[in-house]
Amino acid sequence: MPDVVAGHYIRAIARDRLLLTDFDGHRVFVLTGDGSCERVLGQRDRPRFGEPFSHPADAIESAEGEIFVADGYGNSCIHKFSANGRHLATWGNPGSGNAEFSTPHAIALDSAGRLLVCDRENSRVQILDRAGTWLGEIGGLYKPMAVEPTPEGGVLVTDHTPRLSQYSAEGELVGRCRTFGTVGHGLALAPDGPIFVAEMGPDTLTRLVPVS
Numbered sequence: 001m002p003d004v005v006a007g008h009y010i011r012a013i014a015r016d017r018l019l020l021t022d023f024d025g026h027r028v029f030v031l032t033g034d035g036s037c038e039r040v041l042g043q044r045d046r047p048r049f050g051e052p053f054s055h056p057a058d059a060i061e062s063a064e065g066e067i068f069v070a071d072g073y074g075n076s077c078i079h080k081f082s083a084n085g086r087h088l089a090t091w092g093n094p095g096s097g098n099a100e101f102s103t104p105h106a107i108a109l110d111s112a113g114r115l116l117v118c119d120r121e122n123s124r125v126q127i128l129d130r131a132g133t134w135l136g137e138i139g140g141l142y143k144p145m146a147v148e149p150t151p152e153g154g155v156l157v158t159d160h161t162p163r164l165s166q167y168s169a170e171g172e173l174v175g176r177c178r179t180f181g182t183v184g185h186g187l188a189l190a191p192d193g194p195i196f197v198a199e200m201g202p203d204t205l206t207r208l209v210p211v212s
Helices: none
Strands: 007-013 016-020 028-032 035-041 058-061 067-071 077-081 087-091 104-109 115-119 122-129 134-138 146-149 155-159 163-167 173-180 183-189 194-201 205-207
Touching: 007 058, 016 058, 028 067, 058 104, 067 104, 067 115, 077 104, 104 146, 115 146, 146 183, 146 194, 155 183, 163 183
Parallel strands: none
Antiparallel strands: 007 016, 016 028, 028 035, 058 067, 067 077, 077 087, 104 115, 115 122, 122 134, 146 155, 155 163, 163 173, 183 194, 194 205
């Protein structure tokens, strides 16, 4: 098992593997289904400004095996790695302009292959292509914490209000409700429809089931 200092996000990826972000350990672990360590990105106790990593928040894998990391607490950027763990590119700087970030807290890939980045302290979700080109943003949020694409091309977002919002593929708000805790820190959509929200204050897991 990995020597995790402070795990932040964990995601299931292809071939029954997991991506585990160790934000105070400055690393991203690629784990097999039994918890064995397949690969480690970054170095423990070696934070790096503007480079991988300084307190990374989240990581996601593309269908082609590329890994994208939201390096969100010490840095304000996105890193891209090849399937074999080679660092390919870094995008973003501290700020509030296009492809600039203030705590990129969560990252996801939608069905069109676009990157969705919760730019928390700028109160928006930025949309980028996989080369780092800015495509647009979703506003009307207050410190978004988690983002999850839907199979229809839409987007689910939790924020500090606290609330859960659903957007269309074009970024139009189509539905919104309160969550049960103070903050919906994590978010996942099951293949059969239920939405899971990892709540803070109190620490709970909420399961929302579609009504037929």
